[in-house]
Amino acid sequence: MTHGTRTVIARAQLTGLILAGGQGARMGGVDKGLEPLLGRPLVEHAIARLAPQVGHLAISANRHIAEYRRYGYPVFSDDAGPMRTASPQTHTDANAPDATHAGTPRFSGPLAGIATGLASIDSDWLLVVPCDAPLFPTDLAARLIEAIEISAADLAVAATIEADGSRQRHPVFALIPRRLAASAAAALDAGAYKLDAWYRRHNPVEVSFPDSRAFYNANTLRDLRELER
Numbered sequence: 001m002t003h004g005t006r007t008v009i010a011r012a013q014l015t016g017l018i019l020a021g022g023q024g025a026r027m028g029g030v031d032k033g034l035e036p037l038l039g040r041p042l043v044e045h046a047i048a049r050l051a052p053q054v055g056h057l058a059i060s061a062n063r064h065i066a067e068y069r070r071y072g073y074p075v076f077s078d079d080a081g082p083m084r085t086a087s088p089q090t091h092t093d094a095n096a097p098d099a100t101h102a103g104t105p106r107f108s109g110p111l112a113g114i115a116t117g118l119a120s121i122d123s124d125w126l127l128v129v130p131c132d133a134p135l136f137p138t139d140l141a142a143r144l145i146e147a148i149e150i151s152a153a154d155l156a157v158a159a160t161i162e163a164d165g166s167r168q169r170h171p172v173f174a175l176i177p178r179r180l181a182a183s184a185a186a187a188l189d190a191g192a193y194k195l196d197a198w199y200r201r202h203n204p205v206e207v208s209f210p211d212s213r214a215f216y217n218a219n220t221l222r223d224l225r226e227l228e229r
């Protein structure tokens, strides 16, 4: 909703999307969202942290769709073409969706999950988080919403300031309006899969969070064990 020139975002107009559609190559090709952390799949940790912050939830996954559906939220698979870039494990994955039409190659990266999310939701805003960073801030939605409301930005992306003073962007934590669905789809059609480059075209605002540990993400099985400590 827009009041004069000011955008106001109600929580009911926010769908949280957990990105769990990657290859997990650095974890040996596993479906990362289903990997256990302290005895519970990573996706459950993300659901627990995201659900209180949003009006609706959905999961972006490209394998083991039935397992993700068990959580009771919509599961969106990327609008995928032939599995040109998939790893051998995923070629033989019996749960992989049928991918016979030409289009975006499977496992094209997070923008593919975001594009499908934007095209699939009924609410006006999409709050994206990855499945592999279970400590993300409990005020993620509130702070990204605030940044959009007080700026003229189209979308908001999380960032942290590191100990050495450098700025680190966390592009898979973002608040994006549904009206950019066609733009995301067009970028993928053009083979422009880079999230940062797509954001730059849409007047992003970076929102600084104080604790970079909150954005720690597990890329390897060793990272996961590290998180457990």
Ligand SMILES: Nc1nc2c(ncn2[C@@H]2O[C@H](COP(=O)(O)OP(=O)(O)OP(=O)(O)O)[C@@H](O)[C@H]2O)c(=O)[nH]1
Binding pocket: 019, 020, 021, 022, 023, 024, 025, 026, 027, 032, 060, 061, 062, 078, 106, 107, 108, 109, 110, 112, 113, 114, 129, 130, 131, 132, 172, 219
């Ligand atoms: N829907 C969707 N999500 C993706 C895709 N690629 C990555 N992601 C998600 O984006 C987030 C960041 O992904 P990365 O850690 O860069 O990639 P990954 O596939 O999970 O892991 P690696 O293969 O080891 O790079 C994770 O939550 C992934 O699940 C994709 O092609 N489609």
